[in-house]
Amino acid sequence: MNWLSMVANRLIWFVPTLLGLLAIVFTLSRVVPIDPAFLAAGENASVEQVQKVRERFGFDKPLPVQFLNYVRDVAQGNFGVSMFTQQPIVNDLATRLPATLELTLVAVLIAALIGIPLGVLCGLHRNSWLDHVLRVVTVSGLAVASFWFAMQLQFLFSMKLGWLPLSGRMEGFPPEPVTGLMVVDALIAGDGEALASALRHMILPAVTLALPAAATVVRFTRNGVIGVINSPSVAYQTAMGFPRRVIIWKYVLRMALTATVTQLGLIFGILLAGAVVVETVFDWPGLGAYAVRSILQSDYNAVMGFTLCTGALFVFINLLVDMLQAAIDPRGAA
């Protein structure tokens, strides 16, 4: 299969996948034993008022009709109104999504920059002291709870040393929003001060998010390199007298990194979900913090909107990963 037909194939599946996601989110929301109309009408509402709300939101209609209405609304970009702020959910999501994307992207970048070289080194020097040390560090690194780690970082670098801000995303006026990514917007605006502030705010939450991911990347890359070194193709090249450095730096690395790139895409998706904890601790105005607040307030439409948004993002990232995978591996995506 060539690349274009692969992409077309994945794109065709994109829509049904999203519909499936909608169905799941919708079903879950109706299974919850809370009457949404009751919530929306407020605690002191009379029976008639609750009934009015129920009719206004269409909660009195049969479920299939409700679902179709829901799909139609979502397709029109209407995720409903927050039952607390009375703001359209879409606006909330649109302002918060870039914050989460920026944080997660930087975290993936850090994880790759740390994880890939260390993983390659461990794979090439298997059972060396570096390999042993990193095995202990990565295993324990994966075991540490991220909120605990986040608080340690805050304590050390903000409260004790005072080098970095404790929380938030920016001091002073943010740059003119273009992409919603603060660092990029500051660059576009040529605002050095905003850029410095954005970067300084970014470091602690991004590192918190990145380190467990880096541990995964190290282990994955290491095992990938070892797997390729022990593969028949390397045995063949060795038997044919290819210089060791050519085998390693050209052939083995390309194989191992192709697998790692796919892994990075998946990690990106996992970090989007993992951002909930980190955003809450660092008061980062992203989707994760929004979700926590919405759940605590039983803001029903907001939770649905968040779930849908991250779900769609996850599906979309998988699509991108497949396309990338197919582009760098001549055998195409399996």
Add this chain to the structure above:
Amino acid sequence: MSALLDISKLSLAFRTEKGPARVLDMIDLAVKPGEIVGLVGESGCGKTTLARAILGTLPEGLTEIGSGHIRLDGVDMLRGGKAAESIRGRVVTFVPQDPFASFNPLFRIGTQIADLMRWKAPRPEGRRWGGHRRADEDAAIAMLDAVQLPQPRAILAKYPHELSGGQRQRVMIAMALLPQPQLIIADEPTTALDVTVQAQILGLLRRLAVERGVSVLFTTHDLGAAWEICDRVVVMYAGQTAEIAPREAFFANPRHPYTRMLLDSLPEPGRDPVGIPGGVPSPLTPPGGCRFNPRCPRVTEICRETRPALAEHEGGHLVACHHPVTADAEALYV
């Protein structure tokens, strides 16, 4: 004629968790220039291990050399190191058993051939760099043509998965010939292929080797394949040399009981094949003396105690057996 490859009294064990696996036991073998030698033995008897020993690619740190030497064009291949690496791919080349896994799937056939030639092809002017690309490409195309691959230029641009197994093995043979070696080691080169292409590939290998005066050490578990292409046959049993004979003498007059039973077990019209009862012993717990003794109908006390030495019977027919089959002692069972 002096030997190109000379193996004498080679004993070798792999370190395993269950103790040393004594895979090769006092192997003697020689290959003369231009000669095609078949190394025949059941699966697990040590053919691949012997091939790797000759190439100098045994797993470092896991291999214990008990005794003996391997000299290839005067170089001691058991010492490994730089000398062995420079011999590999130049004096000796390799055709692997599995042409599917032995290519790197991410690089074009042309790239993999170009890298081989860049490091291993003979350079008449003694220069290693520059100005060779065109000449290399022409030589590669001519060689792909010689192994009867249609449209060789198109093959160079293909990825391994775009070729059939037979085509890939033809490319492997081309790569084995390109550095103009003196010896090709072909380790069960047709085992992974369809029966219909096996004979073609063997015929091709023999013809090209004879035309160019290249020696071939061809391992197989298939006596029929040895009959097809070999000048001389060496039979191995459980890591010991059993019998060495010119092709005609070998098939007409097998002297070792194991060889006799192997030939008798070939299907032939008008005769029921005689199987060999019992199984090949594990190299972890090999029987003492002649390793065939638990399965041998002619066994006596001395067979269990003393390893029979290779002794010459007539015209280069060597047998390692205390009680070989001869004209006076024709019956297999004594």
